[in-house]
Amino acid sequence: MSRQKTFCGYPIDNSQLLFAFVHLAPTRDVEAGEMYPIGKGGYGLAEKPVKAGETAAFMIAGNIMVECADGVEFYDGESAAYDPKTHLLVKSGTPGALDFFTVEMYCPCDDSNHRPFAMVFFDQDIKK
Numbered sequence: 001m002s003r004q005k006t007f008c009g010y011p012i013d014n015s016q017l018l019f020a021f022v023h024l025a026p027t028r029d030v031e032a033g034e035m036y037p038i039g040k041g042g043y044g045l046a047e048k049p050v051k052a053g054e055t056a057a058f059m060i061a062g063n064i065m066v067e068c069a070d071g072v073e074f075y076d077g078e079s080a081a082y083d084p085k086t087h088l089l090v091k092s093g094t095p096g097a098l099d100f101f102t103v104e105m106y107c108p109c110d111d112s113n114h115r116p117f118a119m120v121f122f123d124q125d126i127k128k
Contacts, residue, residue, distance in 0.1 A: 007022050008039025008042040009039060011023075013057070018062055018063055019059055019062035020059070021044075021057040021058060021059050022038065022057075022060055023056065023057055023058075024044070024058060025053050025055045027052055027053075029051050030049065031087075033046060034046045035084050035098060041125075042124065043060075043098055043124065044058025044059060044060050045060075045062075045122065059122065061122060061123045064120060065120075066082065066089040067087075067088055067089065068088060068090075068115060069086065069088040069090045070115070072090060073106065073108065074089070076103055076105060077102065077103065078092070078102070079099060079101070079102060080099075080103050080118065080120060081093070081098055081099045081100075081101060082100065082101060083096065083097045084096070084097070088115075089101065089103075089118050100122055100123060102120060102121045103118050103120055104118075105119040106118045
């Protein structure tokens with residue numbers, strides 16, 4: 001089986017260990033950590049803030065840390081979703097959320113000044 005070389009028509013950049021990126025110029029400003037739609041059904045996670053029309057790297061697979069929504073707990077290995085409106089991890093199947101995440105480690109926070117967070121693996125079907 002040959003390795004997929006493109007994602008939604010963009011060449012895949014595997015130059016960083018444990019991550020896969022595509023480079024593109026979004027049609028609107030995008031915040032760091034925001035999910036940006038790519039092609040039909042694909043998404044990339046903005047590595048840093050980018051202005052509309054500027055080329056930047058968007059992660060299409062990799063290991064990241066995401067803060068969790070209030071009152072939501074996860075177990076290791078659980079499927080999870082990213083809420084693009086709040087930029088928080090929510091339960092898989094939440095309406096409007098993107099189900100591309102697997103929880104590797106959930107970290108509840110005893111400090112009321114910080115949200116719980118999870119280390120997750122982000123992956124999605126490769127689209128041609």
